[in-house]
Amino acid sequence: xxxxxxxxxxEMNCVAHQSPGxxxxxxxRSGEYKRLPYWxxxxxxxxxxxxxxxxxxxxxxxxDVFGGDARAALTHAAQIPVNDPLLLVPAMAAATRHLGFGxxxxxxxxxxxxxxxxxxxxxxxxxxxxxxxxxxxxxDSAARGAGRDKQVAHDDRYAIAEDFMAVVYKxxxxxxxxxxxxxxxxxxxxxxxxxxxxxxxxxxxxxLDALHLSEPSPQRTPVLYQAGSSPAGRLFAxxxxxxxxxxxxxxxxxxxxxxxxxxxxxxxxRDPKSVLMFALATAIVGASDAEAQAKLADxxxxxxxxxxxxxxxxxxxxxxxxxxxxxxxxHVESDAGRSALENITRADPDRSWTxxxxxxxxxxxxxGPVFVGSPATVAxxxxxxxxxxxxxxxxxxxxxxxxxxxxxxxxLVPELQRRGRYKTAYREGTLREKLFGGAPRLKAPHVAASYxxx
Amino acid sequence: xxxxxxxxxxEMNCVAHQSPGxxxxxxxRSGEYKRLPYWxxxxxxxxxxxxxxxxxxxxxxxxDVFGGDARAALTHAAQIPVNDPLLLVPAMAAATRHLGFGxxxxxxxxxxxxxxxxxxxxxxxxxxxxxxxxxxxxxDSAARGAGRDKQVAHDDRYAIAEDFMAVVYKxxxxxxxxxxxxxxxxxxxxxxxxxxxxxxxxxxxxxLDALHLSEPSPQRTPVLYQAGSSPAGRLFAxxxxxxxxxxxxxxxxxxxxxxxxxxxxxxxxRDPKSVLMFALATAIVGASDAEAQAKLADxxxxxxxxxxxxxxxxxxxxxxxxxxxxxxxxHVESDAGRSALENITRADPDRSWTxxxxxxxxxxxxxGPVFVGSPATVAxxxxxxxxxxxxxxxxxxxxxxxxxxxxxxxxLVPELQRRGRYKTAYREGTLREKLFGGAPRLKAPHVAASYxxx
Numbered sequence: 001x002x003x004x005x006x007x008x009x010x011e012m013n014c015v016a017h018q019s020p021g022x023x024x025x026x027x028x029r030s031g032e033y034k035r036l037p038y039w040x041x042x043x044x045x046x047x048x049x050x051x052x053x054x055x056x057x058x059x060x061x062x063x064d065v066f067g068g069d070a071r072a073a074l075t076h077a078a079q080i081p082v083n084d085p086l087l088l089v090p091a092m093a094a095a096t097r098h099l100g101f102g103x104x105x106x107x108x109x110x111x112x113x114x115x116x117x118x119x120x121x122x123x124x125x126x127x128x129x130x131x132x133x134x135x136x137x138x139x140d141s142a143a144r145g146a147g148r149d150k151q152v153a154h155d156d157r158y159a160i161a162e163d164f165m166a167v168v169y170k171x172x173x174x175x176x177x178x179x180x181x182x183x184x185x186x187x188x189x190x191x192x193x194x195x196x197x198x199x200x201x202x203x204x205x206x207x208l209d210a211l212h213l214s215e216p217s218p219q220r221t222p223v224l225y226q227a228g229s230s231p232a233g234r235l236f237a238x239x240x241x242x243x244x245x246x247x248x249x250x251x252x253x254x255x256x257x258x259x260x261x262x263x264x265x266x267x268x269x270r271d272p273k274s275v276l277m278f279a280l281a282t283a284i285v286g287a288s289d290a291e292a293q294a295k296l297a298d299x300x301x302x303x304x305x306x307x308x309x310x311x312x313x314x315x316x317x318x319x320x321x322x323x324x325x326x327x328x329x330x331h332v333e334s335d336a337g338r339s340a341l342e343n344i345t346r347a348d349p350d351r352s353w354t355x356x357x358x359x360x361x362x363x364x365x366x367x368g369p370v371f372v373g374s375p376a377t378v379a380x381x382x383x384x385x386x387x388x389x390x391x392x393x394x395x396x397x398x399x400x401x402x403x404x405x406x407x408x409x410x411x412l413v414p415e416l417q418r419r420g421r422y423k424t425a426y427r428e429g430t431l432r433e434k435l436f437g438g439a440p441r442l443k444a445p446h447v448a449a450s451y452x453x454x
Numbered sequence: 455x456x457x458x459x460x461x462x463x464x465e466m467n468c469v470a471h472q473s474p475g476x477x478x479x480x481x482x483r484s485g486e487y488k489r490l491p492y493w494x495x496x497x498x499x500x501x502x503x504x505x506x507x508x509x510x511x512x513x514x515x516x517x518d519v520f521g522g523d524a525r526a527a528l529t530h531a532a533q534i535p536v537n538d539p540l541l542l543v544p545a546m547a548a549a550t551r552h553l554g555f556g557x558x559x560x561x562x563x564x565x566x567x568x569x570x571x572x573x574x575x576x577x578x579x580x581x582x583x584x585x586x587x588x589x590x591x592x593x594d595s596a597a598r599g600a601g602r603d604k605q606v607a608h609d610d611r612y613a614i615a616e617d618f619m620a621v622v623y624k625x626x627x628x629x630x631x632x633x634x635x636x637x638x639x640x641x642x643x644x645x646x647x648x649x650x651x652x653x654x655x656x657x658x659x660x661x662l663d664a665l666h667l668s669e670p671s672p673q674r675t676p677v678l679y680q681a682g683s684s685p686a687g688r689l690f691a692x693x694x695x696x697x698x699x700x701x702x703x704x705x706x707x708x709x710x711x712x713x714x715x716x717x718x719x720x721x722x723x724r725d726p727k728s729v730l731m732f733a734l735a736t737a738i739v740g741a742s743d744a745e746a747q748a749k750l751a752d753x754x755x756x757x758x759x760x761x762x763x764x765x766x767x768x769x770x771x772x773x774x775x776x777x778x779x780x781x782x783x784x785h786v787e788s789d790a791g792r793s794a795l796e797n798i799t800r801a802d803p804d805r806s807w808t809x810x811x812x813x814x815x816x817x818x819x820x821x822g823p824v825f826v827g828s829p830a831t832v833a834x835x836x837x838x839x840x841x842x843x844x845x846x847x848x849x850x851x852x853x854x855x856x857x858x859x860x861x862x863x864x865x866l867v868p869e870l871q872r873r874g875r876y877k878t879a880y881r882e883g884t885l886r887e888k889l890f891g892g893a894p895r896l897k898a899p900h901v902a903a904s905y906x907x908x
Contacts, residue, residue, distance in 0.1 A: 013575070015644060024639035031637060034578035034669075036548045060568065062665050070647065070665060077644035081635075081669040083575040084568075091544040091579070094490045111563055113599035114514065114538075121467070121537040124488035125545070145567035147661030181535075183485060185478035188758065190469060190531035193524065207601030211516050211524060215488075215535040304642065 005386055005421045006393025006435075007413075008102065008278055009046050009405050012057040013085045015077035018282070018366035018397040020311060021304025023077060028302075028400045034083060036091045042402050043092035046099055049409025050423055052435060053100030053131065054092070055225070055245070055278075055395050056085040060106050061142030063314030066306075067321045070141075073314075076307030086118060093126040100431035102131035102225050102243070107164045108157060109137070109146050112206055116171040119222050120214035128218025128430030128440055133225040133245065134236075136161050139314060158232040163203040165240060169451040170199035172220045173442075175212035177454045191215070197453065218430050219440050221448045229257065237275070238264030239447055242435070245395055247280035247367040254279050255389040262390070269445040276435060277391040282365030282399055283382075285407045289373045296364075296372050299399050303363035305356070312362050325356040365397050375415035383421060459840055459875045460847025460889075461867075462556065462732060463500050463859050466511040467539045469531035472736070472820035472851040474765060475758025477531060482854045488537060490545045496856050497546035500553055503863025504877055506889060507554030507585065508546070509679070509699070509732075509849050510539040514560050515596030517768030520760075521775040524595075527768075530761035540572060547580040554885035556585035556679050556697070561618045562611060563591070563600050566660055570625040573676050574668035582672025582884030582894055587679040587699065588690075590615050593768060612686040617657040619694060623905040624653035626674045627896075629666035631908045645669070651907065672884050673894050675902045683711065691729070692718030693901055696889070699849055701734035701821045708733050709843040716844070723899040730889060731845040736819030736853055737836075739861045743827040750818075750826050753853050757817035759810070766816050779810040819851050829869035837875060 015023050015030045023030040032038035046054055062080045063073040073080050089101045101122075105115065122130040136157035137143075143151040152160065180195035201208040226241035228234065234257075237244050244261055248254050262272035284299070286292030313320045329352070353361075364370055371381040385391060398404035416422035427433060430440040442448040469477050469484045477484040486492035500508055516534045517527040527534050543555045555576075559569065576584040590611035591597075597605040606614065634649035655662040680695035682688065688711075691698050698715055702708050716726035738753070740746030767774045783806070807815075818824055825835040839845060852858035870876035881887060884894040896902040 021642070023644065024642065034575075034671075035581075036544060036579050040548060060571075060667070062667070070650070072647075074645040074647040074650050075643055080665070080667065081645070082667050083578060084572045087540065087544050087572065087575045087579060089544075090490060090541050091548040094494060094545040094548065109565055109568060111565070111600055114563060118538045118541065121488075121541045124537060125490050125541060127489075141664060145662065145664035145667075146565055147663075188475070188478065189529055190477065191528040191535070193526075193528040196524070196528050208599065209601075210595060210599035211534070213514070213516070213534060213536050213599075217488075 002383075002421055003386055003392065004423060005382055005416055006276065006278070007049070007051045007408070008053045008055040008393070008395045009042070009051055010055050010057065010280065010395040010397045011042070012079065012082065013088055014079050014082040016079065016307060017057065018368075019299075019303070019364045019399045020076050020078050020307025021302050021363065022299060022399055022401075025299065025302045025400050027403055030401050038402075039088050039092050040095045042405065043096045043099055045402060045406050045409050047096045049405075049413045050426060051099060051409070052393070053102050053431065055102040055133065056088065056104060058082065058085045058104040058106065059139065059142070060109055060137065061139035061145060063139070063310050064141050065317060065319050066310040066313035068319060072306055072310040076304050076310060078307045078310040086122065089122055089130065090125050093129065098129075098426035098434070100129045100131060100223070100434065101126060102133050102223065104133040104135055106135050106137045106142065107161055108152065109142065112164050112167040113171070113208060113210060116168045117213045120172065120212070120217045123217035123219050123222055124214070128432070130219070131223035131225055131243070131431055133227060134161065134240065135227065138317070154230065155232045158236050160205045161236060163205040166203060167199070167201050167206045167208050169221065169448050170201055170208070171212040173448055173451040174453045175199045176216050178216060181215050219432050221442050223431050223435065234261055234264060237261055238268055238270070241275055242432070243276045243278060245278050245280070246391065249361060249367060249369055251385055251389045254385075254391060258390045274436065276393065278393050278395045279385060279389065279391045280366060280368030280397060281385070281394045282368060282370045282397045282404065283378050283408050283412060284370060284372045284399060284404065285375055285378050285411045287374065287411070289377050292373045292377070296370070299364060303360075305359045305363060308359040308363040309355070311366070312358065320355055323355050325359075326354050329353045329355055329358050364399055368397065375411045378412055379415045379419060379421075382416070383419070456837075456875055457840055457846065458877060459836055459870055460730065460732070461503070461505045461862070462507045462509040462847070462849045463496070463505055464509050464511065464734065464849040464851045465496070466533065466536065467542055468533050468536040470533065470761060471511065472822075473753075473757070473818045473853045474530050474532050474761025475756050475817065476753060476853055479753065479756045479854050481857055484855050492856075493542050493546050494549045496859065497550045497553055499856060499860055499863050501550045503859070503867045504880060505553060505863070506847070507556050507885065509556040509587065510542065510558060512536065512539045512558040512560065513593065513596070514563055514591065515593035515599060517593070517764050518595050519771060519773050520764040520767035522773060526760055526764040530758055530764060532761050532764040540576065543576055543584065544579050547583065552583075552880035552888070554583045554585060554677070554888065555580060556587050556677065558587040558589055560589050560591045560596065561615055562605065563596065566618050566621040567625070567662060567664060570622045571667045574626065574666070574671045577671035577673050577676055578668070582886070584673070585677035585679055585697070585885055587681060588615065588694065589681065592771070608684065609686045612690050614659045615690060617659040620657060621653070621655050621660045621662050623675065623902050624655055624662070625666040627902055627905040628907045629653045630670050632670060635669050673886050675896050677885050677889065688715055688718060691715050692722055692724070695729055696886070697730045697732060699732050699734070700845065703815060703821060703823055705839055705843045708839075708845060712844045728890065730847065732847050732849045733839060733843065733845045734820060734822030734851060735839070735848045736822060736824045736851045736858065737832050737862050737866055738824060738826045738853060738858065739829055739832050739865045741828065741865070743831050746827045746831070750824070753818060757814075759813045759817060762813040762817040763809070765820070766813065774809055777809050779813075780808050783807040783809055783812050818853055822851065829865045832866055833869045833873060833875075836870070837873070
């Protein structure tokens with residue numbers, strides 16, 4: 001049977017996420033990002049469309065690389081203002097029963113003890129529907145919010161991340177035994193003190209000698225997502241990730257990365273199919289191809305090139321304000337920026353991209369592809385991507401909010417269902433069970449299971 | 455006119471809060487603390503009763519003073535397990551329109567940059583109904599969760615707190631001007647970059663050089679609560695607090711503290727009436743005095759002395775497992791424990807308390823008084839307290855959950871309304887406007903206003 005296609009919605013608690021400028025579209029509701037009714041309505045739409053999850057991006061810091069300051073980012077609302085993503089989840093969880101929530105939290109600036117409790121709390125409150133997108137950050141401005149001058153060097157961030165993961169695994173998996181909570185009113189025993197123990201850690205970066213504050217939650221460790229595309233990031237993904245988020249404009253960029261991560265996971269003894277791969281994409285769906293193309297043309301009138309260059313400069317670490325718009329992008333080089341720029345320039349190894357062309361590509365849907373057309377046309381594209389890159393699904397960004405998602409739920413999903421490539425009902429259980437079947441908790445050979453007690 | 459009586463519900467994201475053992479009562483629903491429907495139903499009950507707010511306690515760490523380890527705390531669920539309180543708010547906010555939320559966050563273990571964004575996010579999502587109970591912690595076990603051996607010395611914690619407050623005021627009040635957000639689609643300007651600036655701080659404990667990530671929220675600075683009763687804590691309250699939470703068993707303990715905080719606030723140029731004082735209390739209300747007394751007797755069968763001693767040991771820093779239950783409590787002395795034990799022993803300066811009597815007092819309703827009787831009887835007691843101590847209202851704890859609150863909303867509140875001592879409708883606007891009238895944001899001479907820009 002052809003592989004099922006999985007969909008997440010890719011959102012962010014801010015005005016302009018992957019399509020800068022589109023907040024100005026008359027039907028766009030991005031200005032409502034700071035109010036709960038927008039999010040509750042969105043969650044219900046996604047659940048109607050049987051989306052696996054809502055994937056919430058986050059960035060701690062501001063895109064102040066373009067032009068050397070935050071002026072462009074503020075003017076174009078390029079991921080600033082940006083509010084905390086975790087606090088959106090409880091209200092959406094109360095309004096849904098199945099939708100999962102994959103939330104980005106940058107571990108470089110969070111004390112692991114408090115963070116572990118937050119995620120356990122969300123796992124309880126969502127009945128096991130929480131996931132964590134593990135990121136280590138890419139903006140020096142985030143470090144300056146923490147009183148540092150710049151962020152830690154790239155590969156060192158992953159060393160810190162490994163230490164952080166050990167701490168949170170010890171708390172989530174190793175502090176309370178499965179049978180610790182007795183809640184025995186007659187005996188007057190809530191928890192059995194012999195079945196709860198301190199998590200002890202003395203690492204290079206973190207120390208800990210404390211009980212986890214939360215009793216075991218349905219999944220214990222949240223479903224783990226990761227998005228790093230550097231060599232260190234891919235190794236980290238192979239070790240920890242249950243879901244990987246990839247962004248690139250073409251199948252030829254994505255396919256080798258999928259293969260590399262699956263191969264790395266296999267080397268670590270994991271089933272390579274146990275890592276779900278999600279590619280960034282934007283789907284603009286209309287009743288017909290012509291209607292969808294007209295919609296794209298309409299959206300294009302609101303696209304914002306300077307906003308796109310602001311995001312791209314932040315992602316790459318290269319100040320693109322210093323380059324002529326007609327300069328060819330391969331000539332832009334920096335250590336920090338290499339992989340993100342390569343994401344674009346490799347789209348077609350036989351062509352060259354100017355800075356302007358890269359910005360135009362990014363201005364709707366970020367680095368990912370934009371699939372435009374009737375439900376049948378867009379479904380064809382999704383099937384091609386799945387079949388040719390071996391990804392398992394997509395993180396779908398919005399162009400106009402929430403219109404893009406509403407149309408996917410109501411037009412595209414039924415077409416995918418007709419083709420037998422999309423579920424017709426949610427599986428019961430936690431997010432991990434919905435995605436993988438089996439048990440709600442991580443099993444060996446995943447590293448988390450080695451921290452399990454008893 | 456006699457002063458209006460204000461009510462908050464005093465809750466915690468855990469099993470046993472102020473009445474250890476009562477989770478075993480057949481009607482108690484404390485086991486549901488980790489599920490959203492409990493909290494949503496509670497919020498609706500409180501809004502029906504026109505409570506000003508839900509006051510959420512928190513503790514980061516475990517009560518491991520009694521017996522020198524966490525065994526008793528775990529057995530009796532004495533504030534462990536305990537989940538994150540902030541994450542309860544969004545779901546309750548979506549289900550209510552007026553109820554305020556005063557949430558405890560210990561600043562000793564939170565990075566201020568991330569914390570400031572969390573509170574701004576909640577202020578947005580609640581439409582300005584968020585408050586912050588500022589605490590610095592009292593358990594060494596919390597420090598061990600942060601990789602330290604013990605917590606910082608008491609008065610140093612308040613020095614750190616002052617530095618922390620300067621950082622968050624700069625972010626909340628000083629980074630974005632009121633007119634920074636233009637959201638001008640025609641001009642393509644979301645925020646005016648000339649009206650947003652970095653918050654810069656170089657203090658003894660915190661450094662910062664970063665924009666606030668959130669646009670201005672309705673209240674900017676959340677309504678500030680504080681509960682410290684030490685001399686350093688009272689000075690901190692006089693400087694920062696808009697609401698103070700006091701706990702003691704009798705009017706003779708509370709009245710001088712109210713007077714001292716109001717006098718300190720006046721010395722700092724603040725209107726002493728602009729600091730609202732809330733006393734801890736538990737109200738057990740029945741149709742008649744006899745019915746209420748029978749209810750108390752029934753509750754008493756589930757009270758848990760060892761649970762109470764576990765809490766009391768944590769609050770005081772004195773391991774009460776080492777003392778005979780019949781020992782008189784004034785003889786127990788320690789620097790750390792003095793004020794909390796005095797809260798009890800001063801209840802009646804002419805009598806002495808044994809350890810057992812103190813534990814019995816704490817076992818229902820913690821250190822506060824328990825008012826038992828018909829609506830008229832309990833209303834009499836509340837009026838006496840208001841009139842004789844000059845407090846403005848109460849943080850009402852529960853004995854049985856949520857029964858205690860439901861009975862207050864449905865039996866006691868109508869009696870207080872009949873007496874003209876309780877509002878009959880919420881005021882419109884933010885929590886700050888509901889509590890104080892006037893504007894949604896802090897005004898001079900409150901110190902926060904000195905950080906305002908423009």
